[in-house]
Amino acid sequence: MASLVGVFNVAHSPTCYRPAEEWNQVRASRTLRADVPMDDLDTNRKKKARVQAAFATLRDRLAAARPDALVIFGDDQLECFDFANFPSFAVYVGEAFEGALASGERAKVRGHPELAVALLAGLMRRGFDPAFCMEMPKPERGVGHAFFRPAESLTDLTTPLVPIFLNCYYAPQPTALRCYQLGRAVRESIDAHPGDLRVAVVGSGGLWHTPRAPDAYLDEAFDREILRLMAAGDARGMARFFDGYEVPAGDRSQDVGTRGRGATGMPGPGGPQGGTRETCNWIAAAAVADGKPATIVDYVPVYASPIGAGFAYWPEV
Ligand SMILES: [Fe+2]
Numbered sequence: 269m270a271s272l273v274g275v276f277n278v279a280h281s282p283t284c285y286r287p288a289e290e291w292n293q294v295r296a297s298r299t300l301r302a303d304v305p306m307d308d309l310d311t312n313r314k315k316k317a318r319v320q321a322a323f324a325t326l327r328d329r330l331a332a333a334r335p336d337a338l339v340i341f342g343d344d345q346l347e348c349f350d351f352a353n354f355p356s357f358a359v360y361v362g363e364a365f366e367g368a369l370a371s372g373e374r375a376k377v378r379g380h381p382e383l384a385v386a387l388l389a390g391l392m393r394r395g396f397d398p399a400f401c402m403e404m405p406k407p408e409r410g411v412g413h414a415f416f417r418p419a420e421s422l423t424d425l426t427t428p429l430v431p432i433f434l435n436c437y438y439a440p441q442p443t444a445l446r447c448y449q450l451g452r453a454v455r456e457s458i459d460a461h462p463g464d465l466r467v468a469v470v471g472s473g474g475l476w477h478t479p480r481a482p483d484a485y486l487d488e489a490f491d492r493e494i495l496r497l498m499a500a501g502d503a504r505g506m507a508r509f510f511d512g513y514e515v516p517a518g519d520r521s522q523d524v525g526t527r528g529r530g531a532t533g534m535p536g537p538g539g540p541q542g543g544t545r546e547t548c549n550w551i552a553a554a555a556v557a558d559g560k561p562a563t564i565v566d567y568v569p570v571y572a573s574p575i576g577a578g579f580a581y582w583p584e585v
Contacts, residue, residue: 269459269460269461269462269464270383270386270458270459270461270462270463270464270465270466270467271458271465271466271467272455272458272459272467272468272469272556272557272585273333273334273335273466273467273468273585274329274330274333274335274468274469274581274582274585275468275469275470275471275553275554275556275557275562275581275582275585276326276329276330276418276422276468276469276470276471276553276580276581276582277470277471277472277474277498277549277550277553277554277562277578277579277580277581278322278323278326278418278421278422278470278471278472278578278579278580279319279473279474279475279575279577279578279579280342280413280414280417280418280472280473281473281477281570281573281575281577282370282413283570283572283573283575284316284319284570284575284577285370285417287316288309288312288313288315288316289309289312289313291307291312291316291570291572291573292307292309292312292572294572294573295571295572295573298479298480298484298573299481299482299483299484300483300484300485300571300574301483301484301485301521303485304484304485304486304571304574305571306571307571307572312572315568315569315570318566318568319566319568319570319577319579321566322565322566322568322577322579323421323422323579325565325579325581326421326422326565326579326581327421327422327423329581330422330423330468333466333468334466335427335466335467335468336380336427336428336465336466336467337380337383337427337428337429337430337465337466337467337468338419338422338423338427338428338429338430338467338468338469338470339383339387339429339430339432339454339458339467339468339469339470340414340415340418340419340429340430340431340432340469340470340472341432341434341447341451341469341470341471341472341549341550341552341553342412342414342415342418342431342432342433342434342472342473342549343412343414343433343434343435343436343437343472343473343545343546343549344411344412344414344433344435345412345413345414345437346529346530347406347409347411347412347413348401348404348405348406348409348410348411348412349405349433351438351532354435354438355398355399355433355435356398356434356435356441356442357391357396357397357398357399357432357433357434357435357442357450358398358399358400358401358432358433359384359387359388359391359398359399359400359401359430359431359432359433360379360384360400360401360404360411360430360431360432360433361379361381361384361385361388361400361401361402362379362381362384362401362402362403362404363378363379363381364376364377364378364379365377365379365404365407365410365411365431366404366407366408366409366410366411367409367410367411367412367413367415367416367419368409368410368413368416369416369420370413370417370420374410375416375420375425377419377425377427377428377429378426378428378429379428379429379430379431380428380429380430382463382465383428383430383461383463383465383467384430386457386461386463387430387432387454387457387458388400389457390453390454390456390457390458390460390461391450391453391454391457393457394453394456394457395453396449396450396453398432399433411431414472414473414546414549415429415431415472417472418470418472422470432450432454432552434447434450434548434549434552436473436543436545436546436548436549437542437543437545438531438532439524439531439532439534439535439536439537439541440532440534440535440536440537441536441537441545441548442537442548443507443511443537443538443539444506444507444508444510444511444539444547444548444551445504445507445508445511447507447548447549447551447552447555448503448504448506448507448551448552448554448555448558449555450552450555451503451551451552451553451554451555451556451558452555452556452558454469454552454555454556455555455556455557455558458556469553469556469557470553471549471550471551471552471553471554472546472549473543473546473547473549473550474491474494474543474544474546474547474549474550474576474578475490475491475494475495475544475546475547475550475567475575475576475577475578476488476490476491476540476544476547476574476575476576477542477543477544477546477573477574477575477576478521478522478541478542478543478544479542479543479573479575481520481521481522481523481542482520482521483519483520483521484521484574485521485574486569486571486574486575486576487544487576488569488576490513490540490544491567491576491578492567493509494506494509494510494547494550494578495564495567495578495580497509498550498554498562498564498580499561499562499563499564499580500561501557501558501559501560501561501562502558503551503554503555503557503558503559504555504558506547506550506551506554507551507555510539510540510547510548510551511537511538511539512538512539513538513539513540514538515540515541521542522540522541522542522544523541524536524541543575550578556585557582557585560582560584560585561582561583562580562581562582563580563581563582563583564578564579564580565579565580565581566578566579567579
């Protein structure tokens, strides 16, 4: 039988990959709410060091788990899909795919068709109807950063990857509860797979962030509650909390936007809007390990972006 050997949740924010010396340039290019704390260069350097230490911790943990394949719950930010056809959920079942590293260099990684097909069929059997991709929709671009950042930060790019796409950004998105259920169905499908495979799972992105939105801020209390529930092993509670959140009146940072290149203009399903919905990638991964407490490696409030950069793993799954 396939065995689940590890679950990891990790930030993938572009700011985390830039030198600390550039963080306040990032800040200057954005329109932050006036009460967002201002970190000086020394503080940013210390935060960047924490981000790197957290990546290193997760990388070591993942290496120790010796996975044959890595399933990544990630989102597509119009990198391979577009509004002509945007799936709520999709599974890539092909042999290999390309993507860009944080350096801009291109790399190719292997897929894992056997596991991907087992997960796709397992999801269908359990009442899900994901799209599937036998080829990358835009092979010249490959897959987006939600998949390639964890791949480059946590692996040496030789571990085969199974990308599972969740629509996080573009309203109307699946609810957090649905993403939780997706994670549970993936877990059952892994457990039911007869192949002799060691499988690890990653949730990519989050936590609170609304990149380039007007009046952006960081809701650390929201992130802390998500982390508390995760550390308590309560993935369903994470979903309940997420879906129950109400956008404060007048909060422009969470506007769904008007119909155009980067927004649908359609209403969301409730809960936060913007990049914060990448937390649903975390909730899906947490659901895979539901009932088991997560270890929070670090939570770094990067005010320059601003984003709550979180890092966690499950010592037992
Ligand atoms: Fe992202």
